[in-house]
Amino acid sequence: MRDTRDSSRDQGRRRFLATAGAIGAAGIAGCSGLLGDDSSDDEPSEPSDSPVGQIGSGREGRDAPDGVSMSEMPALEGELTVYSGRGEFLVGDLVNYIDDLYDDLDLTMRYGGSTDLVNQIINEGDGSPADVFYSVNSGALGAIADEGRAAALDEDILDMVRSEFHTDEWIGTSGRARAVPYNTDEYSAEDIPDDIMVYPDEFDGDLGWAPSYGSCQAFVTAMRLIEGEEATREWLQGVLDAGITEYPNEFAACEGIADGEIDAAFTNHYYIQRVIDGNPNASIATAFTSGDAGAVFNVAGAAVVDTATDATLANNFVRHLLSAEAQDYFARSTFEYPLVPDVDPIGDLPSIDELDVPDIDLTQLSDLETTVDLMRDVGVL
Numbered sequence: 001m002r003d004t005r006d007s008s009r010d011q012g013r014r015r016f017l018a019t020a021g022a023i024g025a026a027g028i029a030g031c032s033g034l035l036g037d038d039s040s041d042d043e044p045s046e047p048s049d050s051p052v053g054q055i056g057s058g059r060e061g062r063d064a065p066d067g068v069s070m071s072e073m074p075a076l077e078g079e080l081t082v083y084s085g086r087g088e089f090l091v092g093d094l095v096n097y098i099d100d101l102y103d104d105l106d107l108t109m110r111y112g113g114s115t116d117l118v119n120q121i122i123n124e125g126d127g128s129p130a131d132v133f134y135s136v137n138s139g140a141l142g143a144i145a146d147e148g149r150a151a152a153l154d155e156d157i158l159d160m161v162r163s164e165f166h167t168d169e170w171i172g173t174s175g176r177a178r179a180v181p182y183n184t185d186e187y188s189a190e191d192i193p194d195d196i197m198v199y200p201d202e203f204d205g206d207l208g209w210a211p212s213y214g215s216c217q218a219f220v221t222a223m224r225l226i227e228g229e230e231a232t233r234e235w236l237q238g239v240l241d242a243g244i245t246e247y248p249n250e251f252a253a254c255e256g257i258a259d260g261e262i263d264a265a266f267t268n269h270y271y272i273q274r275v276i277d278g279n280p281n282a283s284i285a286t287a288f289t290s291g292d293a294g295a296v297f298n299v300a301g302a303a304v305v306d307t308a309t310d311a312t313l314a315n316n317f318v319r320h321l322l323s324a325e326a327q328d329y330f331a332r333s334t335f336e337y338p339l340v341p342d343v344d345p346i347g348d349l350p351s352i353d354e355l356d357v358p359d360i361d362l363t364q365l366s367d368l369e370t371t372v373d374l375m376r377d378v379g380v381l
Contacts, residue, residue: 066342067324068160070101074316077104079309082317083121084134085114086300091134094329098320114140121305122147131308132317134173136300137218139366141170146363150303154315160322161339162352164362165299172299173321174330175337177355178219179269180287180294183257192264192287196294197227197235200242205263208245208253211380214368215250215268215298221371223293226358229374236378251275258282266294270335273347277335286349290356297357298365299339 076098084091088111099107110117114135121128121144133150135141144150150169158166165172182192186205193202200207210216224232247253250267254275257265260283272286289295302321304314320326327338331346338345345351375381 067327067340068322070098070320070323070325073319073323074312075104076102076107076313076316076320078313079106079108080131080313080317081108081110081129082132082134083110083112083117083130083305085112085117085136085140086134087111090334093333094326097325097329098317115143118143118147121149126307128305128307130305131310131314132302133305134300134302134321135170137214137365138170138172138299138301138362139218139364141301141303142167142363143366144303144305145169149306151306151308151311151314153304153318157315157319157322160319162341165339166301170301170303171318171322172301172339173318173326174301174334175297175299175339175352176215177269177288177337177357178215178294178296179267179272180264180289181254181257181267181272181284182264182287183260183262183283184285185260185283186263189285189287194288194290196223196266196289196292197231199235200239200244203264206245206261207239207242208247208256208262208265209239210247210250210253210267211375212246213249216266217368217371217375218298218365219266219293219296220375221365221368222296222358222360224371224374225360225364226293229370233374233378236375236380240379254284258284269337269349273335273349276347286347288350288355291358293358295355295357296360296365297337297352297355298362300336 082095088109095107095109099105110130112120114137117133117135118140121130121133124130133141133144141150145167152168153166153171158168158171161172165175180192182205193199220232220236223235227235245256245262247256250265251271251274253262253265253267254271256262258275258279269286272284275282275284302318304311304318308314322340324340324343327340327343330336331338331343335346337349337352339352372381
């Protein structure tokens, strides 16, 4: 596998990548409001002893995954360039595994922020070398589709996940649920309200969050879309008045719970699992709210770029991200929710079907500009 520093890149593709430095003047509407780092949901946690390299073998005590194996999928042959908004430290082992399976695959990965890569594809126009866009969030995928830069995916690929996790032009490959982690030394599951809007009035513990984090801003965006701006303003003011503790990221907030600094927080679910993975006896557990902004389920996913040199190869690469091995990798190594129904998540978590998620267009979560303005006006940022 090559990256974009490889001197053997053909002249045309190097030229397009070199001219991408002027990105920004034509920033996409909506995504240009992402003041939080759009790749922040891929921030690494502390190192763990997880068997990351044992793709398909599962964690200790975990059976081999169900679903469609890569061995049953079409072989990947030819030259393929993937623009990845997912960090190499999280998906690099999986990508390397796929690349090593196929001697005739010439795979180039270009890693960056999802929003930056969307802008790059748009600015590169018909000369873009990107064949597949792999995003950390659905908002960036929706932006590519809205710009007419995503080709329709093969129908049998779309059938691999539930309808709410794909459109005709992009498909989710793994998911993250908003959750309320809490300290199990101080509270039981019955003590944690399942309505996000009643915090902090009906919860007497100390709360934490990471308001500068992109996933937290997307959570507040969902609240604004579901509850309205005024109710969201009142909620933000309420948690501020209650003395909510700010953390630099959501993993740190979960560590704060396990360390007894705070009692509960608002985070993505997998940060809790990362804390538990590092310390199985950590005093932290996961609660979920019901049908509201605190229960939003967002996805990372992929799209085939409309200028793909080989659309069949590009589609088949996306198909591999939905293989049994890849879905089990996401569960074991990134602690996300697999989106293929036959692969279970890691940890004591409900299935996707058991989560009570709100009915919301996930691509609308990319519209953070109004949310950031609101958070600043209240004094959160």
